Amino acid sequence: MGFFTVLHADSSCRGRTGELALPHGRLSTPAFMPVGTNAAVKALSKGDLEEIGFEIILSNTYHLYLRPGTDVIGAAGGLHRFMGWDRNILTDSGGYQVFSLAPFRKISPEGVQFRSHIDGAAHFLSPEKAVDIQALLGSDIQMQLDYCTGFGVSRKEAEEALDITGRWLSRARSRWLEQRGRGYGGELFAIVQGNFFADLRERSAAFCAGADTPGIAIGGLSVGERPEVFFEYLNLTAALLPQDKPRYVMGIGTPAYILGAIEAGIDMFDCVAPTREGRNGRAYTGRGPLSIKKAENLMDFSPIDEGCPCKVCRTYSRSYLRHLFKTREILCSMLLSYHNLFFLHDLVKKARQALAEDRFLYFKKEFLSRYQEGSHA
Ligand SMILES: [Zn+2]
Numbered sequence: 512m513g514f515f516t517v518l519h520a521d522s523s524c525r526g527r528t529g530e531l532a533l534p535h536g537r538l539s540t541p542a543f544m545p546v547g548t549n550a551a552v553k554a555l556s557k558g559d560l561e562e563i564g565f566e567i568i569l570s571n572t573y574h575l576y577l578r579p580g581t582d583v584i585g586a587a588g589g590l591h592r593f594m595g596w597d598r599n600i601l602t603d604s605g606g607y608q609v610f611s612l613a614p615f616r617k618i619s620p621e622g623v624q625f626r627s628h629i630d631g632a633a634h635f636l637s638p639e640k641a642v643d644i645q646a647l648l649g650s651d652i653q654m655q656l657d658y659c660t661g662f663g664v665s666r667k668e669a670e671e672a673l674d675i676t677g678r679w680l681s682r683a684r685s686r687w688l689e690q691r692g693r694g695y696g697g698e699l700f701a702i703v704q705g706n707f708f709a710d711l712r713e714r715s716a717a718f719c720a721g722a723d724t725p726g727i728a729i730g731g732l733s734v735g736e737r738p739e740v741f742f743e744y745l746n747l748t749a750a751l752l753p754q755d756k757p758r759y760v761m762g763i764g765t766p767a768y769i770l771g772a773i774e775a776g777i778d779m780f781d782c783v784a785p786t787r788e789g790r791n792g793r794a795y796t797g798r799g800p801l802s803i804k805k806a807e808n809l810m811d812f813s814p815i816d817e818g819c820p821c822k823v824c825r826t827y828s829r830s831y832l833r834h835l836f837k838t839r840e841i842l843c844s845m846l847l848s849y850h851n852l853f854f855l856h857d858l859v860k861k862a863r864q865a866l867a868e869d870r871f872l873y874f875k876k877e878f879l880s881r882y883q884e885g886s887h888a
Contacts (some may be wrong), residue, residue, distance in 0.1 A: 512827060513725070513755065514531055514532045514533070514698060514725055515529060515530070515725070515726065515755065515756060515757045515802070516530050516532075517754065518530060518717050518867070519528045519866060519867050521865075521866045521869050521870075521871045521872075522663055522869045523869060523870070523871060523872045524774045524776075524871055524872055525619065525718070525749065525750070525774065525775055525776035525867060526774050526775075526776055526862075526866050526871045527540075527776060527778070528863050528866045530543070530646065531700070531757060531776055533567070533599045533651045533652065534599070534696040534697065535562075535591065535597060535600070535651055536566060536598055536599060536688055536701070537554060537566065538566045538567050538599060538643050538809075538853045539566065539647065539863060540757065540776065540779060540781050541773045541777065541778050541779065541780075541859055541863060541866075542566065542567060542780075542859065542864075543764070543769065543780055543781070543782075543855050543856060543858075543859045544565070544567050544568055544569045544601060544779060544780070544781040544784070545565060545569070545782055545785070545786070545852055546568070546569045546570075546571075546782065546783045547567050547569065547575050547594070548570070548571045548574050548783070549575070549578070549585075549593045550570055550575060550590060550593060551594065552568060552848075553665070553783075553786045553787075553790065553843045553844075553848065553854065554659065554785060554789065554790065554841075554845045554848040554849075555786070555845070555848055555849060556668060557594070557595050557596050558850075559849055560596070560598075561589075561598070562687065562822075562856045563821075563853050563856050564850055564856055565598065565848070565852075565858075566598055566599060566854065567598060567600065567601055567652075567681070568596065568598070568599075568600060568601075569600070569601045569602070569603070569781045570600055570601075570602050570650075571602070571603055571605070571608060571703060572602045572603055572604055572608075572641065572644055572645055573603075573605035573607075573608035573609060573612070574607035574608065575590070575630055575633075575648065576601075576605060576634075576644055577627050578629065581644055581647050581648075584647065584648060584698070589648060589649030589712065590648040590649050590650070591646050591648070591649055594793075596733050599651040599652070600648075600649070600650055600651055600652075601650065601651065601652040601653075601654075601779075601781075602645050602648055602650040602652075602653055602654065603637055603647070604636075604641040604653070604655055604656040604657065604683075605644070605652045605656070606623070606636070606641070606654075606656045606657050606762075607657075607730075609623055609625045610629045610658075610659050612780040613625040613626055613627065614628055614631070616628055617704060618658060618667060618675065618855065619664040620675060620678060620788070620836045621637060621666065622635055622636055622637030622638065622640070623635070623636050623637075623657070623658075625840035631837070636656060637639050637656070637682075638655060638656040638679040638680075638682040638683040638686070639682060639683070639686040641653075641654075641656040641683065642683050642686040642687050642690060642699070643686065644657075644699070646687075646695045646697065647692060647695070650697045651696075651697050651698070652697060652698045652699075652700060652726065653681050653687070653697050653699055653700070654699075654700050654702060654728060654840075654877075655676075655679060655683040655684075655699065655700065655702055655724075656679050657676045657702040657704060657730055658673075658675045658676045658679070658682060658704065658732055659672070659704065659734070660671040660731060660734075661703070661734050661735060662706075662707065662734050662735040662736045663735075664706060664879065665681055666673075666708055666711075666731060668710075669704075669705065669706035669707075669708055669711055670694075672704055672706070672712065673704050673705055673706075673711055673715050675719055676704045677704065677715070678714070678717050680701050680702075680718070680719065680724075680861040681722065683699065683818050684699060684701075684722060684723070684724060687699040687724075698724075698725040698726060698738045699724050699725060699726075700725065700726040700727060700728045700757075700759060701719040701722050701724040701728070701808050702719070702727075702728045702729075702730040703715045703716050703719050703727060703728070703729050703730060703731075703748055703752075703785070704730055704731045705731065705748075707740065707744055708732055709744075709747060709758075711712065712744060712747060712748050712751070713751060716717035716748055716751035716752055717751070719752075720752060721752050721811055724756075725756065725757075726756050726757040726759060727752050727753075727757075727758055727759070728749050728759040728760070728761055728865070729745065729749065729758065729759070729760045729761070729777075730745060730761055730847060731761075731762055731847055731887075732745055732760060732763075733760075733762045733768075733822075734746075735762070735855075738767075738768075740875075741768075742775070744804075745760060745771070745772060745775050745777070746766075746775045749775045749776045749777060750776075752755050752776075752867065757778045757779060758776060758777050758779070758820070759777070759778065759779040759780065760772050760777045760779075760780050761780075761781065762781065762782055763781075763782055764778050764780070764781070764782020764783070764784035764785055764855070765782075765784060766795065766855070766858055766872060766878070766879070766882055767879060767882070767883075768780075769798060769855065769858065769862075770791075770858075770862065770875045772874070772879065773859075773862050773866070773871065774830055774871065774875060781857065785848065785851035785852050785854075785855055786848040786851065786852065788800070788847075788851055789844055789846075789848030789849075789850070790844045790846035790848065792804050792836045792843070794815045794816070794847050794850055794851060794853040794854075795816075795846070795850075795851050795852075795855070795887050796815060796816040797818050797819075797878075797881055797882065798815055798816075798818070799882050799883065799884065801816075801829075803815075803829065803832050803833050803836050803843075803847065804836050804837065805833075805853070806834050808829040808830060808832075808833040809833060811828065811829040811830050811881075812828040812829070812830050812831060812840050813828060813829060814827070814828065814829070815827075815832065815847075815850055815855070816850075819853065819854060820855070820857075821849065821850050821853035821854070821857075823846045823847075823849055823850040823853075824850060827846060827884055829885075831846065858878070861874065861878075862874065
């Protein structure tokens with residue numbers, strides 16, 4: 512038996528529940544993964560994350576490679592020990608940040624040369640090096656180095672990126688097998704590219720399916736396209752992927768996107784949105800997003816969300832949280848980020864239950880009609 516098991520496929524859509532057996536414990540899917548860019552989920556402690564119930568978090572190879580550097584994390588005994596987290600960690604390859612953050616980069620079939628956005632120092636990342644760094648971090652799931660293109664690029668550029676990504680996958684897999692031979696226990700996911708060209712998506716999905724990695728990620732989405740375009744290409748790509756492998760879509764985190772991805776048969780997703788929104792004074796509620804700074808919260812002594820059982824909602828009022836936001840107290844970011852992550856974790860848990868009972872589409876419709884109807888962002 513492989514490391515992924517589909518437990519139940521909902522009869523009304525492509526969504527399914529499943530389970531991954533990973534080095535740091537089981538992961539129930541669908542699963543939302545909080546993002547810990549610098550080996551920290553912003554404003555939350557390890558205890559908070561455990562209390563909410565997260566079985567996996569994501570961290571960014573690019574950031575950790577530049578600061579504190581692999582020598583420090585290696586000496587600490589890996590990322591889990593360095594940050595005191597003994598559940599699972601997924602890391603990206605660093606490719607996406609090289610493309611989005613580095614002030615300079617040059618891509619060749621060999622790899623990508625870039626300059627650090629911190630101090631301008633020159634670095635080189637190859638598919639093999641990305642695997643080695645992630646193995647040193649001790650990632651439970653690592654990503655291949657890929658070449659991500661933005662919305663609106665030419666077909667020629669999309670095709671070139673796709674070919675390079677494919678060649679990088681074969682090289683990443685060979686190096687990953689070598690690392691496994693030396694005792695590394697983490698899994699490797701391939702990444703589907705192809706931009707917004709259906710035939711390129713098909714070609715990339717077929718290549719990834721044939722490459723025999725434990726899981727497959729769908730990359731190159733949520734890069735500036737409209738929601739209907741996102742869902743068109745998400746559904747098209749997800750339908751081309753093998754049933755018996757976990758599917759991960761990168762960078763989505765609003766309730767509507769999460770539920771849409773689950774419906775398309777996606778098992779894993781991540782986003783910085785819940786903690787970033789929290790730091791900006793916005794909270795998710797069953798009736799839509801809430802902006803805590805609004806004057807209407809001044810004398811409102813009710814919780815953020817009456818229906819939320821989290822410790823923030825059981826303890827603090829909207830009026831108090833508004834006061835914390837207005838006085839720039841750090842506690843405000845901590846409490847709103849905690850609630851937002853709890854809210855999404857709870858939403859995905861309820862979605863898993865609905866999938867198991869073949870009523871996911873009904874659950875999604877009910878949730879979104881309340882969420883949008885009550886929206887007061
Ligand atoms: Zn709450």
